Structure formats: structure tokens, C-alpha cells
Amino acid sequence: MSSADEAVPAFDLSTTPLREVNQALHAAGLEGEYVIENPRGAHNVAVGLDAPVKVTVNGHLGYYAAGMNQQAEVVINGNAGTGLAENMMSGTVHVTGSASQSAGATGRGGLLVIDGDAGARCGISMKGIDIVVGGDVGHMSAFMAQKGRLVVRGDAGDALGDSLYEARIYLRGTAKSLGADCVEKELRPEHLQELAGLLKAAGFEDDDPASYKRYGSARTLYHFTHENEY
Amino acid sequence: MCGIVGLHLRSPELYSRLGELLTGMLCEMEDRGADSAGIAVYGNEDWSPRGKGSVSLIDIDVTAETVAAALGAESGTEVTAITVDNVVLANADVDSEALMAAAKKAYPHVLIGGFGEDLAVLKGVGAPRALAESWGLAKARGWQGVGHTRMATESAVTSSGAHPYAVGPGECLVHNGSFSNHATIRRDLRAAGVEFDSENDTEVGARFVAHRLADGKGVDEALTDLTRTFDGFYTLLVSNRDSFAVVRDAIACKPAVIAETDDWVAMASEYRALAHLPGVENARIWEPEPEVIYHWNRQEVSA
Numbered sequence: 001m002s003s004a005d006e007a008v009p010a011f012d013l014s015t016t017p018l019r020e021v022n023q024a025l026h027a028a029g030l031e032g033e034y035v036i037e038n039p040r041g042a043h044n045v046a047v048g049l050d051a052p053v054k055v056t057v058n059g060h061l062g063y064y065a066a067g068m069n070q071q072a073e074v075v076i077n078g079n080a081g082t083g084l085a086e087n088m089m090s091g092t093v094h095v096t097g098s099a100s101q102s103a104g105a106t107g108r109g110g111l112l113v114i115d116g117d118a119g120a121r122c123g124i125s126m127k128g129i130d131i132v133v134g135g136d137v138g139h140m141s142a143f144m145a146q147k148g149r150l151v152v153r154g155d156a157g158d159a160l161g162d163s164l165y166e167a168r169i170y171l172r173g174t175a176k177s178l179g180a181d182c183v184e185k186e187l188r189p190e191h192l193q194e195l196a197g198l199l200k201a202a203g204f205e206d207d208d209p210a211s212y213k214r215y216g217s218a219r220t221l222y223h224f225t226h227e228n229e230y
Numbered sequence: 231m232c233g234i235v236g237l238h239l240r241s242p243e244l245y246s247r248l249g250e251l252l253t254g255m256l257c258e259m260e261d262r263g264a265d266s267a268g269i270a271v272y273g274n275e276d277w278s279p280r281g282k283g284s285v286s287l288i289d290i291d292v293t294a295e296t297v298a299a300a301l302g303a304e305s306g307t308e309v310t311a312i313t314v315d316n317v318v319l320a321n322a323d324v325d326s327e328a329l330m331a332a333a334k335k336a337y338p339h340v341l342i343g344g345f346g347e348d349l350a351v352l353k354g355v356g357a358p359r360a361l362a363e364s365w366g367l368a369k370a371r372g373w374q375g376v377g378h379t380r381m382a383t384e385s386a387v388t389s390s391g392a393h394p395y396a397v398g399p400g401e402c403l404v405h406n407g408s409f410s411n412h413a414t415i416r417r418d419l420r421a422a423g424v425e426f427d428s429e430n431d432t433e434v435g436a437r438f439v440a441h442r443l444a445d446g447k448g449v450d451e452a453l454t455d456l457t458r459t460f461d462g463f464y465t466l467l468v469s470n471r472d473s474f475a476v477v478r479d480a481i482a483c484k485p486a487v488i489a490e491t492d493d494w495v496a497m498a499s500e501y502r503a504l505a506h507l508p509g510v511e512n513a514r515i516w517e518p519e520p521e522v523i524y525h526w527n528r529q530e531v532s533a
Contacts, residue, residue, distance in 0.1 A: 041502030060501050060515075079515060081501060082485065100517060101483065119517050120482055139482070139520065 014038040018045065025049055041081070046074055049091070066093045069110060085112045088129055101138065104131045107148065113202040120157065123150045126167055132202035142169055143179065151198050153207065164217035170195050172212045183218040233259025233379040233499040234393075234404045236467045237507075238474035238526055241493035242373075244508070245273065249370030251507060253362045255496070256377040258503040260358045262406075263381035266392040267361045268353025270344060270402040272471060273372030277312070277319050277350035283326030285333050286343035286351040286396075287318045288389045294318050297337075304332035315364040316354045316389075317343060326399055341389055341427060344396025348372075348471055351402065353392040373528065376469050378404040384412075390428040397433070398440030400471035405432040406499050407464035407484040415459060435460060439468060453477045453523045465518075467497055475525040482520035489513040495526050 011021040013036060021036060022044070030051040035058065039045050043062035046055050049072035057065070060078040067086040074085075079097035088107040098116030105121070107129025114122075114131070120138035123131050123145055132151040139157035142150045145167035155173035162179020168191070169182075178184075187195075187210070195209040217224075235255035239245060248271065256269065271277060278284035287297060294311040297318045302309040305328060311320040322329050330345040344351030352365050358379045362368070378393035385391045396402040409415075412431040415438060420426070424437050435456060442452035453468060453475060460479075465486040468475045476497050478486055488497045489504050491513045496504050504510055518524055 040505035041500060060505070062500055062502055079501065098516070100485070120520070 008033045008035050010035040010037055012037045013040065013042055013045070018042055021045070022047060025051075025053070025055065039078075043081070046072075049074070060097070065095075069093055079116070080114075084114075085110075085129075088112060098135070104129050107131070111198075111201055117154070123148070123167070126150065130198055130201075132198055132204065134202075134204065136173070139176070140179070142167055142182075145169075149194070149198055151195065151202070151212075153204060161215050161217075163221060164215075165223075166217065168194075169215040170198075170209075170212045171215060172207070175215075178215065181218050181221045182215055185214045185216045187212065187214045231262045231381045232393075232406045233262030233503070234377070234406045234465065234467050235259055235498045235503050236374075236376040236404070236469065236474060236476075236496065238374045238469075238495040238528070239372075239493070240495070240529070244493060245373055246371045247508075248372045248375050249274070249366075250368045252370070252375040252377055253368045254506045255498060255503045256362055256367070256379065257359045258505075259377075259379045259499060262499055263379040264357045265382050265387045266353070266355045266380045266389070267358035267378060268343075268351065268380075268392045268394050268404075269362070269365070269367060269375060269377040270349060270351045270394045270396055270469065271367075271370050271372045272374040272400075272469070273348050274350060274370045277314065277370065278346075278348050279310075279321055280348060281323075282310075282321040283324050283329045283345070283347060284319060284321040284349055285326060285330045285345040287320065287333055287337065288341040288343040288353060289316050290318050290337065290340050292318075294320075297333075300336040301329065301332045304336050305329060314350075314352060314366070315361075317352045317365075319350050343389075344394065344402060346396070346400030346471060349396065349400050349402070351394055351396045353378075353394065354389050355387055355392065374469060374474060376402055376404050376467055384408055384432075385428060385430040388428070391430045393432055395430075395433050395436030397436045398443055401436075401440055401443065402469045403432065403436040403439060404467045405435060405464055406466075406486070407462060407479070409435060409460050409462035409464065411461040431462070435464070435466065449473055449475050450523050450525055457521050465499070472528040473525060474528075475523060476518050477523045478518050478520050480520045482518075486518050487515065488518055488524060489515045 033054045039059040047067040050070040054073045062081040064083040065080045066074040070089040076095045080099045084099045084103040085093040088110040090109045092111045094113040101119040104112045115134040117135035122137040122141040126145045126148045128147040136154035146165040151170045156175040159179035160175040161182030192209045294313045298309045298311040309322040326345040393404045394402045409431040412434040465484040
């Protein structure tokens, strides 16, 4: 271990209770870098952060990892369970492995990067978060997504973008099927530019943005039509 | 909620550690369900001697000697029995179905936990950790084991509501989730002559699979039939003496993780139940796809 590494405070979850670790990361005026070791699939690790810190977790995590994140940069060297970065407001969460269902659910801001695959319902009800998935996403991804961008470098499962509102989906592979009201849309210069920026931010700048397709809402469901007026 | 775990060993070098590893898996899932628990172990000679038919009698309040004598009288053969906490495990040099029939005749009101060759099923009401300890699970050896921690939703907290449901010869099913149309399917199965021990939804799934296997269908076909017949949310682990299979419903909201190495295949409701397995850091880890049947067969090796 180099001297620079030794300066980084490390929490060992095999000896320190999770609540103590999370409370330490909620201290007022927190800054700098932190490492969490031996999570062994624990739930709720590094949730509720609200400080410009970098937290690195070495190992696989359980449910709600890095949930409700604000400002912090969280790197998870492993896989993450259900509800990764749920309701993120800002900051970044980067998972080097794969994520289970409902990754980035309801997120309002920030960037979530999953190097591997994401399970079902990735980006469900997203409200402004950007999500970049290195591999595939499962069924019902971006279900009722309201705002933000979902980038998928692999394939998507059934019913991609079902009942979409204003979120934009960029897919390089193919979707098993599109959900209700989700349609392919023209990839205009502003989209190529937006996509290039997202890919760069996620570390996939070698991808050709033109190799992606864009999907969005056809705006034909009752929410968008006059029949719903009363 | 409930938790399920299963470990299918490929490397005979690990057989002596099956119980220890399964105990760790089961206890880690205790906070997914702590009202009752159950396990099935394949290949533990102390509980189910090789080459014999075995049957598990749950919550029976007579001694093993009494059970051995009663089953011996019914079956007309010499029966051996041991007590493992709340369970009596009986075995004899007869087919397990014949031994099970003798047990049902001798003790018509006692719950049969399971029957088969090389199979022992233990289940009961209580916290999984306490039950595992009272059964001495950590000392068990074998090539395959499954476990369940229950948080009851569909039926009463009783041993008959606890998993595994081991209702066919050597077969075992544990379930995380709930079936919504089980009453209809139970009626159909009853009409076809199938008998039930409980009002539990999972028992219907297990009886359904056992009924299909008894008809000569394979595990894959039986589980495909199940996905087309049952409505609800489920992750199922279905084991036989020589096989280990996982299937999830189309919605796939009930959790499931599978890990595989050259030495073992394991599945659990959550990764944390696998975190102590040897070599897990280099395992291939993934979540089963909806309605895809994952199925492994045992390669018989001399231990």
C-alpha cells in the first residue's frame, strides 16, 4: 500500500457495524476519500451521503447501495443488489460489476454508471438521473421514466420504455420488445452530441454515438391526449 | 418475504463441508424469515444411509425405537430410525415410497417431511439459526442441500407450512414468493387424486411438479408447465437426488442470485448468503432470467 493510500480512511464492515459507517459518512462538513472493505453483500451501504466525498466500496453489495446520493462520488468494485442508487439527487455512482433490479429507480439527478449488466426495471420512474449501462438491461427498463437519459451499450429486455414520459433512451443493441407508447425516434445532431457527452462521462468515449438508436415517448397514451380532460 | 438457499457440490472434497456451508447460507437468510425453517440434505450417510429408502417424520412425539418397530411391522422389513431433534429419520432396505406408505399407515396424522434415497428433510417452527443448531446441520455431509427461512403469508405458521416441500421420491421444492391461483390448481390436483398436507400455496407447486414427474416428464418440462399454470411471484429451487434447478416467474421481482464455480453451484435469495462460500470471489455470478429454467445434473463421482 502506498503512503497516499494509507491516508485514505478505511472502514471494515467485517468488524465495524454498518450503522457506524453510515453515520461517520453523514458527519457535517465531510470531505476527502473513504474506503469500505468486506461488505459481503450488506444492504444500505453508503446511503444518504450528502457531501463532496469519494467513497470506494471493495466487494459486492446488497440492496439500496448508495441510495439517495447527493454530491458524493461512489465507486463500487463489485456487483450491487436491488435498488442501486435509488432516488439519487446528484453526484455519481459507478459499479464495476452488474446491478440487480430497479437500478437508479426514481433518480432525480446525477450519473449512474454500471459497467456490467443491469437487471429488470433499470431506471424505473427516473426523474432526471442519467444512467449508462455497459452491458444489457432487463425487462421493463425505463418504465414510466419521466426525465433523464438511459444509455444501454448492449441489449434491452422486453417492454423497454413502457409508458415513457420525457426521458430519452439510447440503445446500441436491440430491444426484445418496446413497451406501450415507446417508439424509435430520429437521432439528430443534438442527440449525438448529448450521447457523446454521456458516453465520455461514463468512460465509454470510444463508442460511436451514431451506432445507437434513440427511443422516446410517442405521446399517445391517455396522459397526453385530450380524452383525459374533465 | 422468505429466503431460499441451495448448494450443489461438484467437488467431492467439499462433501464433508456441506452442512457447515449450508448452515452459513441458511443463517444469513434468517432476517428474510424467522418464523420457521427447513432443510433437505442429499447424501448424509448418518441421516440417510446409502442404498436405503429413507423417510422423515416431523414433530413426532414417540421415540425412534418405537417408530422403527412400528414401520418394521407395517413394511415387514427391518427398519432403522434415529431422532434428530423434532424429526425421526427412518430407513430400511426397501423402496422409499414403500417405507413412506408404511409410515403413513402407522402414523396417519404425522407430517411426512420427505422421502427418497439419500435424502433427509428436517423442518420445524422456530428461528432458522436455533433449528440448524438443534439439528446439528453444520456436521452434515453430502453432495447437495437446500434450505428455506419462512415469513408466513399464505398459511399458518406450522411445520406443515414450512418448506421444503418434499412430496415426490427424492424431490424437494423451496419457494420465495406467493402463488395467487393455488386454490384453483389444488382443486384440479385433488380431482386427479392428489392428497395434500396443508393449505399452503407452495405445497400446490410441489405437488404439481411431483405429479408431472410421476407422469414421466422431465424437470425442465415440469417447470415449464408450472410457469404456464401458476400465477404469482416466485423464485423456486427444485432439487432431486441428481439434479438442481431454478426458475422465476415472468415478472421476476422475487430475488435470486446464482453463483457457479468448477467446485459448486449455489443459489440464494441474496448474494450475502453466498459470501462465505469457498472461491466465491472467482465465481460466475448472475441473476436468473424470468421464466428461464436453469438446471444442473449431478455427475456421480466416488467420494
